[in-house]
Amino acid sequence: MTLAKAEHRKTWVGKLIAHGFSYPDMKDPEVIYFFDRNNRAELVQILQTLAGRMATEERSMLVHIEGTRSQSCAKPVEKMASIFIDMAIASNLPIVPVRFIGGIPAEELPKRLEFPVGMGSQDYWLGRPILPEELTSLGAKERKALVIDGINRLGMDNADESPHAPDPGFSELVQKRLAEKDVPGPQAVLLRVLEERKNISPETKEILNAIKTGSKLKTRDAGKKAWMTELIRRLEGEGMLDDLDRE
Numbered sequence: 001m002t003l004a005k006a007e008h009r010k011t012w013v014g015k016l017i018a019h020g021f022s023y024p025d026m027k028d029p030e031v032i033y034f035f036d037r038n039n040r041a042e043l044v045q046i047l048q049t050l051a052g053r054m055a056t057e058e059r060s061m062l063v064h065i066e067g068t069r070s071q072s073c074a075k076p077v078e079k080m081a082s083i084f085i086d087m088a089i090a091s092n093l094p095i096v097p098v099r100f101i102g103g104i105p106a107e108e109l110p111k112r113l114e115f116p117v118g119m120g121s122q123d124y125w126l127g128r129p130i131l132p133e134e135l136t137s138l139g140a141k142e143r144k145a146l147v148i149d150g151i152n153r154l155g156m157d158n159a160d161e162s163p164h165a166p167d168p169g170f171s172e173l174v175q176k177r178l179a180e181k182d183v184p185g186p187q188a189v190l191l192r193v194l195e196e197r198k199n200i201s202p203e204t205k206e207i208l209n210a211i212k213t214g215s216k217l218k219t220r221d222a223g224k225k226a227w228m229t230e231l232i233r234r235l236e237g238e239g240m241l242d243d244l245d246r247e
Contacts, residue, residue: 001050002062006034012186012234019230024223037067040083047083051091062098065147071109073101073161076152085143089132097127097150102164114186118166119174125154170196183237191235207232 008014014032021028033050035043053059065080088095103122104113116122127150135143152158170192177188194200194208203219207228210217219225 001031001059004032004034006036009034023227047087051087069112071112072106073104074106074158076158077148080144082140085135089135092132094129094131095147096129099125099151099154101125101155101161105163115189117163119171120164120166127154187235187237
């Protein structure tokens, strides 16, 4: 499960995820919990719910502790809210430091990226779990420092980090799609990802064919047809520019 700011409900990725889980007869696994950053009481209530689910189900929770995407890999993590540490202690849960490496350059970007720079890749580093008993023996300031340091120590020093090699071939495919049709960048990327997949379902093949040739969907199931039609609409970029502007 992951926490996300409430604004993400209306972004392209928030709406796309919601649509994915609206597939006929599919049960939403509830992997995203949205919260208002100005409403601490709501956050406390959500964290209580998540703690209960982690205690009774095979679940974990991912928190982006600075609350937003970085625009330079040279800048280490510097802050976090103590409420997450308090929850871990109260629920007797370990904190596992996680760091993303290779997706952004050292120079400050003018805006946040939707995908790794150059359509390259990104590594996910998992650190040693910090047990709740380690945290209880420390003061509030030291607890934060321990978690933040656990993240920043993973992989390499920020001063030594650089983005992974770009993928020129995939970037070219994306640019070609953008030249063919006036769609937002994320939709061009998602369409190319689907086209590059080797093992896809008959429905995905039908969706790709409809986008490529303009042919009508052959699916007879009304619910599935409506779902596929909406996915085609989103991949074609209809209404998505407004979603991007909300981020």
